[in-house]
Amino acid sequence: MAAPRLIMKLRVAALRPTGGETLVVEFQHPRKPQLPAFTPGAHVDLHLPDGKVRQYSLCGDPADRSRYVIAIKREAQGAVSGWLHDHLREGMILPVSAPRNHFPMQPTEGPVTLVAAGIGITPVLSMARALGAEGRPFALHYVAPSRASAPLLDDLEALCPEGSLHLHLREETGARPDLEALLATPAKGAQLYHCGPAGFMAAVEAATRHWPEGSVHSEAFQPPDLGPPQPFTLRLKDGRELPVAANETALQVLRAAGVPLMASCENGLCGSCECGWSAGMPLHRDRVLSPEARSRRFIPCVSRAEGVIALDL
Amino acid sequence: MLAQMILQEDPMRWTGTLLNIHIAPAASYEMEELAEAQLEAGRGIVGDRYYLGTGTYSARPDVREVTLIEAEVLEAIAIGEPQIPGFKGELLPEDHRRNLTTRGVPLNHLVGKRFRVGECVLYAARMNFPCKYIEELLQMPGLYEGLLNRSGLNCAIEVGGVIRPGDAILPMEG
Numbered sequence: 001m002a003a004p005r006l007i008m009k010l011r012v013a014a015l016r017p018t019g020g021e022t023l024v025v026e027f028q029h030p031r032k033p034q035l036p037a038f039t040p041g042a043h044v045d046l047h048l049p050d051g052k053v054r055q056y057s058l059c060g061d062p063a064d065r066s067r068y069v070i071a072i073k074r075e076a077q078g079a080v081s082g083w084l085h086d087h088l089r090e091g092m093i094l095p096v097s098a099p100r101n102h103f104p105m106q107p108t109e110g111p112v113t114l115v116a117a118g119i120g121i122t123p124v125l126s127m128a129r130a131l132g133a134e135g136r137p138f139a140l141h142y143v144a145p146s147r148a149s150a151p152l153l154d155d156l157e158a159l160c161p162e163g164s165l166h167l168h169l170r171e172e173t174g175a176r177p178d179l180e181a182l183l184a185t186p187a188k189g190a191q192l193y194h195c196g197p198a199g200f201m202a203a204v205e206a207a208t209r210h211w212p213e214g215s216v217h218s219e220a221f222q223p224p225d226l227g228p229p230q231p232f233t234l235r236l237k238d239g240r241e242l243p244v245a246a247n248e249t250a251l252q253v254l255r256a257a258g259v260p261l262m263a264s265c266e267n268g269l270c271g272s273c274e275c276g277w278s279a280g281m282p283l284h285r286d287r288v289l290s291p292e293a294r295s296r297r298f299i300p301c302v303s304r305a306e307g308v309i310a311l312d313l
Numbered sequence: 314m315l316a317q318m319i320l321q322e323d324p325m326r327w328t329g330t331l332l333n334i335h336i337a338p339a340a341s342y343e344m345e346e347l348a349e350a351q352l353e354a355g356r357g358i359v360g361d362r363y364y365l366g367t368g369t370y371s372a373r374p375d376v377r378e379v380t381l382i383e384a385e386v387l388e389a390i391a392i393g394e395p396q397i398p399g400f401k402g403e404l405l406p407e408d409h410r411r412n413l414t415t416r417g418v419p420l421n422h423l424v425g426k427r428f429r430v431g432e433c434v435l436y437a438a439r440m441n442f443p444c445k446y447i448e449e450l451l452q453m454p455g456l457y458e459g460l461l462n463r464s465g466l467n468c469a470i471e472v473g474g475v476i477r478p479g480d481a482i483l484p485m486e487g
Contacts, residue, residue, distance in 0.1 A: 004341045005449075097341075267369065269369060
C-alpha cells in the first residue's frame with residue numbers, strides 16, 4: 001500500500017483533444033497559485049465520484065507549478081476513461097492527489113534514451129521537457145501506428161530539439177520498429193526510460209537485456225494483490241517463536257507476549273509501533289514506511305510475513 | 314516575593330481568540346477554511362471527516378470531535394523551533410489538520426477541563442499526539458518530532474452551537 005497523499009479538490013482549467021482518442025486535461029487549484037511540486041515521471045491519483053481511483057502520469061512541465069496536465073486515453077473496455085471523456089467539463093472540481101513518483105529519473109550525467117509507445121508517452125514527455133530545460137541531449141523514440149493515433153505528438157514536435165525525436169509510425173514504415181537494432185549499443189553511462197503497453201515494454205526489456213544493470217527503468221502501476229491474511233511466525237531476539245494466527249496481528253501477539261511496544265493508530269498509518277526486522281519475508285501492508293525503510297523496518301499492527309520473520313525485539 | 318505573587322495569580326486567568334476554523338470532508342483531503350461552523354454536541358463539526366465518520370482514525374474509539382492547536386506553536390515552527398536537524402518549514406493553519414487554530418490559549422494546561430469557544434463548551438479529553446501520517450502527507454520530515462508535546466488538544470463538544478473566527482475562548486470553573 002502506498003503512503004497517504006494529500007487530496008486536493010482541483011478545477012478542470014482546460015480540456016483539449018489530442019491523437020489516439022486521448023483527452024488532455026489541465027488542473028489548477030481554485031485558491032492557490034502553486035500546487036505541490038513534482039519531478040519527471042510522477043503521477044497523480046484521480047478520485048472519481050463512484051469511489052474508483054485511477055493513476056495518471058503528469059505530462060506537463062515540472063517547472064510550472066501552477067497546473068497539472070494529464071492525458072486520458074479512451075480505453076475500449078475502460079469504464080473510467082469513458083466516463084471521464086464524456087463528463088469532464090471546464091470548471092468542474094475533481095479530487096486529485098498530490099503527485100508521487102515511482103518512475104524517477106536517475107541523477108546521472110550520461111546520455112538519456114526515452115522509449116514510449118502510445119499513451120506511454122505521458123511520463124516520458126515530462127522527462128523530455130526537463131531534459132530540454134536543462135539543455136541535456138536525449139533521444140526519444142516514439143512508437144505508434146499512425147500520426148493520428150499518437151497522443152501529444154504536437155507537444156513533442158514543439159519541444160524536442162532538432163534530431164532528438166525519432167518517430168516510428170507503422171503507417172510510414174509498414175512494420176514495427178526493430179527495437180533490438182535500435183537499442184543494440186548502449187552509449188557509455190547511458191540511462192533508458194520506457195513506458196507503453198505491456199507487450200511493448202516486454203519487447204524493450206528483451207532488447208536491453210545486455211545493458212548494464214540499473215540503466216533501464218520503466219513505469220509499473222501494479223498494486224500488489226493482497227490475498228486474505230495467512231498465519232505466520234515471529235522470532236524474537238531471545239529466541240522465542242510466537243505464532244500469529246490469520247485473524248490476529250503481529251502487534252496483538254507481541255502485546256500478549258509482554259513485548260513493550262508503542263502503538264497509536266493500529267491502521268499502519270502513524271508509525272508508532274515501528275520496529276526492525278532482520279530475516280524472513282515480510283509482507284508490508286503499512287502506509288508509512290518508504291521503500292528504502294522497508295528493507296529493515298516493519299509495522300507490526302498491519303504488516304505480516306511469509307513463514308518466519310525475525311524481529312529486532 | 315515575586316514567586317509568591319505569581320502563585321497567588323489565578324492559573325486559569327487567560328483569554329484567547331479563535332483564529333481559524335478548518336474541516337476536511339474525508340481522510341487525506343486538503344483542509345477547507347470556514348467563516349462559520351456548526352458544532353454538534355457529542356459528534357463534531359458539521360461537514361468534517363470525524364463528524365461524517367470518514368476520517369483516518371474514525372474506526373478507533375477515541376475523542377476527536379474537534380481538535381485544536383495554538384497559533385503560537387505554528388509561529389515557533391516558522392522560525393525554526395524546535396531545532397531538529399533537517400527540519401524546517403512553515404505549517405499553515407490549513408495544513409496542520411486540526412480544526413481550530415487558537416491564540417492566547419494554554420491548550421496543554423486544559424486537559425481534563427472545560428472551556429468556552431464562543432457559545433460552545435468543549436471538554437479537553439486528551440492531548441493530541443502527532444503522527445507520522447501528517448509528516449508524510451505534508452512531505453515535511455521532522456514534523457512529528459517538531460509537534461511532540463505541543464500538538465494541541467482532542468476535545469469533546471458538550472454544548473454545541475455556531476462558532477466564527479474572532480470568537481473569544483475563555484476558561485470555565487471546574
